[in-house]
Amino acid sequence: MIEAAIQALATVLDPINLLFMLLGVLIGILIGILPGLGGTVGIALLLPFVFGMDPDSAIALMIGVLAVTQTSDTFPSVLFGIPGTAGSQATIVDGYPLAQQGHARRALSAAFISSMFGGIIGAIVLFLVIPIIRPVILSFGSPELFMLTLLGICIMGMLLGKKPIQGILIGLVGLLLGTIGAAPAAPEYRFTFDWLYLYDGIPLVVLVLSFFAIPELIQLVSSEKKISSTGKLEGSNLQGLLDVFRNKWLVVRSAGIGTLMGAIPGVGSSIIDWIAYFFAKKTVKNNEKFGTGDIRGVIAPESANNAKDGGILIPTLLFSIPGSGTAAVLMAGLILMGVQTGPSMVDENMPITLSIIWTLVIANIFATGLCFFIAKPVSLLTTIDPNKFVPFLLIIISVGAYQASRDWGDLLLLLTLGFLAWILRELDWPRIPLIIGVVLAIPSEQYLFISIGRYEFDWLTRPGVTIIGVIIFLVFLYGPLVNFIKSFKK
Numbered sequence: 001m002i003e004a005a006i007q008a009l010a011t012v013l014d015p016i017n018l019l020f021m022l023l024g025v026l027i028g029i030l031i032g033i034l035p036g037l038g039g040t041v042g043i044a045l046l047l048p049f050v051f052g053m054d055p056d057s058a059i060a061l062m063i064g065v066l067a068v069t070q071t072s073d074t075f076p077s078v079l080f081g082i083p084g085t086a087g088s089q090a091t092i093v094d095g096y097p098l099a100q101q102g103h104a105r106r107a108l109s110a111a112f113i114s115s116m117f118g119g120i121i122g123a124i125v126l127f128l129v130i131p132i133i134r135p136v137i138l139s140f141g142s143p144e145l146f147m148l149t150l151l152g153i154c155i156m157g158m159l160l161g162k163k164p165i166q167g168i169l170i171g172l173v174g175l176l177l178g179t180i181g182a183a184p185a186a187p188e189y190r191f192t193f194d195w196l197y198l199y200d201g202i203p204l205v206v207l208v209l210s211f212f213a214i215p216e217l218i219q220l221v222s223s224e225k226k227i228s229s230t231g232k233l234e235g236s237n238l239q240g241l242l243d244v245f246r247n248k249w250l251v252v253r254s255a256g257i258g259t260l261m262g263a264i265p266g267v268g269s270s271i272i273d274w275i276a277y278f279f280a281k282k283t284v285k286n287n288e289k290f291g292t293g294d295i296r297g298v299i300a301p302e303s304a305n306n307a308k309d310g311g312i313l314i315p316t317l318l319f320s321i322p323g324s325g326t327a328a329v330l331m332a333g334l335i336l337m338g339v340q341t342g343p344s345m346v347d348e349n350m351p352i353t354l355s356i357i358w359t360l361v362i363a364n365i366f367a368t369g370l371c372f373f374i375a376k377p378v379s380l381l382t383t384i385d386p387n388k389f390v391p392f393l394l395i396i397i398s399v400g401a402y403q404a405s406r407d408w409g410d411l412l413l414l415l416t417l418g419f420l421a422w423i424l425r426e427l428d429w430p431r432i433p434l435i436i437g438v439v440l441a442i443p444s445e446q447y448l449f450i451s452i453g454r455y456e457f458d459w460l461t462r463p464g465v466t467i468i469g470v471i472i473f474l475v476f477l478y479g480p481l482v483n484f485i486k487s488f489k490k
Contacts, residue, residue, distance in 0.1 A: 004350055004351065004354055005127070005354050005357075005358075007351065007354075008351050008354030008355045008357075008358055009354075009358050011056055011351065011355050012056075012060065012355055012358040012359055012362060014056070016057060017056050017057050017060040018060070020057045020058075020060040020061040020064070021060040021061065021063070021064040021359060021362065021363055021366070022064070022366060023061060023064065024046075024060065024061040024062060024063065024064020024065045024068075024363070025064045025065075025067070025068050025363055025366045025367050025370060026370070027042060027045075027046070027064070027065050028042055028064060028065035028066070028067065028068035028069045028071075028072065028363075028367070029068055029069075029071070029072040029367065029370060029371065029374070030072075031045075031065065031069055031072075032068065032069040032070070032071065032072030032073035032074075032075070033072050033073070033075050033076065041213050041216060042065040042066075042069055043062050043065050043066060043326060043329045043330055043333060044205075044208040044209050044213060044329050045209070045213070045396065045397065046061060046062055046065065046333065047204070047205040047208060047209075047329070047332065047333055047336060048205050048399075048401070049061075050062065050333050050336060050337060051205075051336045051337070053337070055337045055338075055339060055352065056355060058333070058337055059334075059337075059352065059355060059356060059359065060355075060359055062330055062333050063330075063356055063359040063360060063363060064359065064363045064366075066309060066326060066330060066360075067119055067306075067309060067359070067360050067363035067364050067367065068363055068364070068366075068367035069326075070115065070119075070302075070305045070306045070308075070309070071111075071112060071115040071116070071119075071306060071364070071367045071368065071371055072367070072371055074091060074095070074108060074111040074112065074115070074302060074371075075108070075371075075375075077091040077092045077095055077096070078091065078092075078095035078096060078098070078099050078104060078107045078108055078111065078298070079096075079099055079104060079108075090273040090274045090276070090277040090297075090300075090301035091111065091273065091297075091298055091301050091302055091305075093277065093290075093291055093297055094107075094290065094291065094292070094293055094294050094295070094296075094297030094298050095107045095111065095297070095298045097291075097292055097293035098293045098295065098298070101293055103239075103293070105239075105240065105375070106239045106240040106243065106295065107240065107295065107298050108240065108371075108375055109238075109239075109240030109241055109372065110240035110241070110243045110244050110295055110298050110299055110302075111240075111298050111299070111302040112240075112368045112371045112372060113240065113241055113244040113368065114244050114251050114254075114298070114299040114300075114302045114303040114306075115302045115303065115305070115306040115364070115367075115368070116306070116364045116365060116367070116368040117244070117251050117255065117303060118251065118254065118255040118258060118302065118303030118304060118305070118306035118307035119306040119307060119309060119310070119360060119361070119363075119364035120360075120361050120364055120365075121252065121255035121256070121259065121303075121307050121310070122255060122258065122259045122262070122306065122307035122308065122309050122310025122311060122360070123309075123310045123357050123358075123360040123361045123364075124310070125256075125259045125307075125310050125311065126259075126310040126311070126313055126314060126357055126360075127354075127357050129314055130318075130346055130353065139464075140343055140464065141451075141459075141462075141464075142446075142447045142450040142451045142454065142459075143447070143451040143455065143459035143460075143462050143464070143465045144462070144464040144465060144468065145320070145342065145343075145443070145447045146444055146447035146448050146451055147464075147465050147468035147469060147472070148319050148320065148321060148468060149320065149321075149440045149443055149444035149447065150444065150468075150472060151321065151468055151471060151472050151475070152315075152319075152320070152321035152322065152436060152440055154168070154171075154472050154475045154476065166429050166430060167430050167433045168433075170424075170429060170430055170431070170433040170434045170437070171433035171434065171436060171437045172437065173434055173437065174433060174434035174435060174436060174437020174438045174439075174440075174441070175437040175438075175440070175441045175444075176437075176441075177202055177207070177434070177437070177438050177441070178201070178437060178438040178439070178440070178441020178442060179191065179441055179445070180192065180198055180201050180202055181198060181199055181200050181201030181202075182199065182200065182201070183445075184442050184445055184446045184449075195409070197405070197407050197409035198409075200405070202413065202438070203401075203405055203410060203413075204332045204335070204336065204438065204439070205332075205336075205401060206401045206410050206413050206414050206417070207413075207417060207435065207438060208329050208332060208435060209397050209401050209414060209418075210401075210413065210414045210415075210416075210417035210418040210420075210421055211417060211418070211421040211431050211434065211435060213393075213397050213418075214397070214414070214415075214417075214418030214419075214421060214422065215418065215421045215422040215424075215425040215431075217390050217393060217394060217397075218422050219425070221387060221390050240295070243295045243296075243299065244299060247295075247296055247299055250280060250284065250296060250299055250300055250303075251299060251303045253279070253280075253283075254276040254279070254280060254299070254300040254301070254303040254304040254307070255303045255304060255306075255307035256307070257272070257275060257276050257279060257304050257307075258272050258276060258303065258304030258305060258306070258307035258308040258311065259307045259308065259310050259311035260311060261275060261304075261308060261311065262307070262308030262309065262310065262311025262312040262314075263311035263312070263314045263315060272304055272305060272308050273301035273302075273304060273305045274301070275304070276300045276301050276303070276304030276305075277297060277300055277301045279300070280296055280297070280299075280300035280301075281297070284296055306364065309360060310357075310360060312326075312327045313327065313356065313360075316328075316330065316331055316341060317341050317345045317353055317356070318341075318342070318343075318345055318346060319342065320340075320341045320342040320440070320443065322436055322439065328435045328436050328439055329435070331439055332435075332439055335439070339352060340443075342443075397414070398411060398414065401413075401414040
């Protein structure tokens with residue numbers, strides 16, 4: 001394991017791979033700065049370009065974006081009280097008041113440093129988990145893997161959206177969309193309507209761009225508001241650095257919470273940062289200033305938010321259960337490169353897994369340094385009118401979608417599905433389960449056919465299948481049980 005880790009480090013430190021990592025870091029920083037986009041959109045924008053790339057370089061590029069978006073989203077949260085991504089909401093509670101009090105530099109530097117340590121801790125946990133969980137993963141056969149795909153859809157469906165049934169329905173729609181095109185286990189084409197474009201199924205790149213990028217761009221334009229009207233930074237960077245070291249155990253505790261919660265598929269960064277924030281508020285001394293400008297209210301959610309990436313990659317890489325929407329898009333990118341997540345990630349694809357871990361660590365360090373360097377000019381960039389940069393982003397998205405199959409159907413599908421995604425957004429229906437359903441549709445069908453062909457229906461009695469089936473049943477009970485408890489308390 002140690003020798004493999006050293007070899008993976010040598011791969012990551014290859015000058016070409018480092019260059020792509022740095023490019024990913026720069027893109028991730030820019031995406032995090034622009035409110036409403038986030039890491040899901042960032043990686044989605046890269047999917048057309050990673051297709052056909054060298055896997056090591058492509059992974060460096062994507063993980064570079066994944067690792068740093070949660071660091072740079074601190075800029076709008078602290079400076080203007082606008083969440084850069086869903087995971088930076090809790091940072092606003094104390095970060096924005098600190099900026100209003102003239103301590104913007106202190107809040108930003110504390111956030112950057114705590115994010116860096118949180119990301120490193122998350123990567124270390126991911127590395128330590130692999131040898132423990134590897135024997136379990138390698139013992140899984142096609143029946144257990146099929147049940148895990150069902151579990152992934154159920155968890156994402158139940159934990160996203162205000163009503164669990166919405167998430168389940170959207171996930172099932174994703175499964176149906178994933179069946180379009182050639183069947184994986186039979187010589188036939190399904191739901192193509194004699195349109196040659198659909199014979200290979202809906203391009204994953206187009207689907208992701210339409211469901212995550214288009215609705216956010218529409219929202220930015222319709223808001224008719226500038227991101228900010230000021231670009232002033234005050235306070236001390238050194239003071240923020242000292243704050244982090246004075247609260248080092250808070251960083252470790254919050255990073256542990258972020259990693260643990262991130263490993264639970266579907267929990268999402270929009271919940272993790274709040275859990276870390278309230279846990280910090282309840283456990284630290286002299287917490288009277290929380291909510292009015294306590295630096296610990298910045299450190300806790302930021303370290304947890306970055307640490308969650310290591311936790312999210314545990315189910316994503318090892319069980320093919322995307323831990324978040326961003327992880328689902330990352331998994332789609334790996335599939336485009338011919339890398340199948342699951343047990344292979346701790347076997348023949350172990351070098352790729354270790355490269356991802358090293359990239360997480362190095363990218364977080366790079367991102368912290370760059371965020372310090374660009375802090376002042378960034379405060380001016382956020383004064384740009386959205387109407388000026390949205391058309392530019394729309395052009396990039398259209399070109400990226402067209403690269404999927406270089407067919408006009410790409411653009412038609414982009415606009416059609418984008419409009420559908422916007423309606424779902426306005427109705428407050430979750431969109432992430434649909435992507436999960438599409439990603440898992442083909443492997444779930446393959447695992448089901450293999451299981452029936454090899455074991456007929458005896459696979460239903462396997463211990464692993466039974467255990468996962470019980471977990472799925474408990475997931476279905478989760479929503480009604482929570483509602484019952486709430487009604488009982490009333």
